[in-house]
Amino acid sequence: xxxxxxxxxxxxxxxxxxxxxxxxxxxxxxxxxxxxxxxxxxxxxxxxxxxxxxxxxxxxxxxxxxxxxxxxxxxxxxxxxxxxxxxxxxxxxxxxxxxxxxxxxxxxxxxxxxxxxxxxxxxxxxxxxxxxxxxxxxxxxxxxxxxxxxxxxxxxxxxxxxxxxxxxxxxxxxxxxxxxxxxxxxxxxxxxxxxxxxxxxxxxxxxxxxxxxxx
Amino acid sequence: xxxxxxxxxxxxxxxxxxxxxxxxxxxxxxxxxxxxxxxxxxxxxxxxxxxxxxxxxxxxxxxxxxxxxxxxxxxxxxxxxxxxxxxxxxxxxxxxxxxxxxxxxxxxxxxxxxxxxxxxxxxxxxxxxxxxxxxxxxxxxxxxxxxxxxxxxxxxxxxxxxxxxxxxxxxxxxxxxxxxxxxxxxxxxxxxxxxxxxxxxxxxxxxxxxxxxxx
Numbered sequence: 001x002x003x004x005x006x007x008x009x010x011x012x013x014x015x016x017x018x019x020x021x022x023x024x025x026x027x028x029x030x031x032x033x034x035x036x037x038x039x040x041x042x043x044x045x046x047x048x049x050x051x052x053x054x055x056x057x058x059x060x061x062x063x064x065x066x067x068x069x070x071x072x073x074x075x076x077x078x079x080x081x082x083x084x085x086x087x088x089x090x091x092x093x094x095x096x097x098x099x100x101x102x103x104x105x106x107x108x109x110x111x112x113x114x115x116x117x118x119x120x121x122x123x124x125x126x127x128x129x130x131x132x133x134x135x136x137x138x139x140x141x142x143x144x145x146x147x148x149x150x151x152x153x154x155x156x157x158x159x160x161x162x163x164x165x166x167x168x169x170x171x172x173x174x175x176x177x178x179x180x181x182x183x184x185x186x187x188x189x190x191x192x193x194x195x196x197x198x199x200x201x202x203x204x205x206x207x208x209x210x211x212x213x214x215x
Numbered sequence: 216x217x218x219x220x221x222x223x224x225x226x227x228x229x230x231x232x233x234x235x236x237x238x239x240x241x242x243x244x245x246x247x248x249x250x251x252x253x254x255x256x257x258x259x260x261x262x263x264x265x266x267x268x269x270x271x272x273x274x275x276x277x278x279x280x281x282x283x284x285x286x287x288x289x290x291x292x293x294x295x296x297x298x299x300x301x302x303x304x305x306x307x308x309x310x311x312x313x314x315x316x317x318x319x320x321x322x323x324x325x326x327x328x329x330x331x332x333x334x335x336x337x338x339x340x341x342x343x344x345x346x347x348x349x350x351x352x353x354x355x356x357x358x359x360x361x362x363x364x365x366x367x368x369x370x371x372x373x374x375x376x377x378x379x380x381x382x383x384x385x386x387x388x389x390x391x392x393x394x395x396x397x398x399x400x401x402x403x404x405x406x407x408x409x410x411x412x413x414x415x416x417x418x419x420x421x422x423x424x425x426x427x428x429x430x
Contacts, residue, residue, distance in 0.1 A: 075259045082256070
């Protein structure tokens, strides 16, 4: 649930880089969640996290369809973001599946929220369609349930995960900020981004609260 | 495309073990394809193989829905197959992404074909519904295209992949045979299974032909 006090609706992102980066990031989210599915032996956890992987893949395929609708080739449009996306994967990979699941949840919680706020400035009907894709995270509850139950089963986990979650916020916001830099028209908007980031962090804190973790 | 000369329609598999094993295997297929997505840097390959992962996950979710429709808990019904499924994952993992992709394609080509032939003996409307799920592999073409292009790009690959593909057939048919053993009513049907396996291998050979590989 994004906070709505401040948004980026009056900032106009360039359409193709926006669609390419979001499509690349949703594919990374799919990879991150499916790595958790593969890395855990508990069938109940596999089942729940596979829902998150499927939801990320559905969002990816939605953005790929938007790129095609624009008349462009999805692979070419995603290509410029391949290196930064792969590097970010290292950032969010944890020491075990619980850290990796929280990592994906924290990072894509922030990033989906960020790109959702940016969607309002897209031309034509791309904005509402992008917003609809980014707002649909029916599987987020599954992540929350799995993490809550992992935390309940291991009393030492909560403080470890809280530290790990905090350590990811900075790098994730850096990636979001770099997305802004890619759009020529927003180079002068730096000072307007700060309150948006404050809003993103507030929404992140609420998600951490839901897990019983201190943001 | 399964051959239809011989089928197992007069053999009656027990419903829940059938649904549980197929659901567990489709989740494994999802894991195998998504491991290829994660392990390759080429965005075009990621994009194509993610379609296969999504198709496997959709089949998994379809079988999970059938288990729920039966009034049972999917995780409990899949649990007995967790160990054999995890062991089979080691069997089909290749030395690189091209072997792993062919491994998944060969193994799940054979297994989906096998369980499709077995579906006819399921009670009520579970048979036609299972058959519909197993016959829908809209993403198989994506695997074929990716492998054909990898083979075209590397002349030494074709003989390596042909050997690798052949080495998987025996273990995959063993897994299929063990699925038969789980159903009490089919213990005496051993001699009737042989021609079915011959049919499975013929269909497998046609899929290898399509890749230009000797089965």
